[in-house]
Amino acid sequence: MTVLNVLIFFSSFSFFIYGLAYFTSTKMKSEFKRFGLEKVGALTAVLELLGAIGLLLGLKFQPLLLLASGGLALLMFFGVVVRIKIGDSLWVSLPALLFMIINGFIFYSAIFT
Template identity: 40%
Template sequence: MDYPNVNAFSLSLIVFLVGSGLSFLVFGFSCLFSPYMVAEFKRYGLIGYRRLNGYLQVIGGLGLFLSFYKPLIGIIASLGLAILMLLGFLVRLKIKDGFIKSFPAFFYMIINSIICFLLWNQ
C-alpha cells in the first residue's frame, strides 16, 4: 500500500517515538512500584532518586506521545530522556556493571538523541 503522507522519515520517527514512549512508561512505572527497582536503586547508591527517576521517565514517555501534537514537547522530552539515560549509563559504569549491563541505558540515550534530532529537523 502507498500512503501519500508517510515517507521513510515519518515512519521511522513514529516507530522511534512509540517504542521509546512505551518503554519509558513501563520502566517509569516499574521504578515507582517494583520491589526489584527498589533493590537496584539501593545497589546504585541512589535510593533517594528512585521516585524522581520514575516520574521523569513517565513524564518523558508521555511527552514523546504528545510530540504528535506539539513537536516542541517531544524535543524537550526526548532531550530530557537522553540526558537521564546518559546519567544512568554513567552510574552503571561507575558501579562497575560493565558495558553489557549498561548497554540498555546507552541504547535509549542514542534512540532519544535520534528522536530529538528528527523532531528538531522535521
C-alpha cells in the first residue's frame, strides 16, 4: 500500500466520522453556532460525507478523486479561515490545517499520477 493510499483511507475515515458526528453530537452543532455558521452545518457535514465516499471511489475513478480531494481541501481552507477570523489558536486550528494539506497533497498527487 502506498503512502497516497494510506492518506486517502485516513482522510476518508476521518471525514466520514466528522460528517456523522454533526448529526449525532450536540457538541458539533454548538461548534458551528460558535463559528456563526449554524445555517450551513448540515451542508458541511453532507459535503464531508460525500467527500469521504468520493475519496474511496476515487481509488478506481481518478476524476472523482480529484473532485473529492479538491473539495475537501477547499472546505478545510475555509475552515482555517473561519478559525482565524474568530480568533482560535493555532493548536485548535491545526486539524483543519492538516486535513487541508493532506487533501491538497492527494489532489496534487492525483493530477500527476
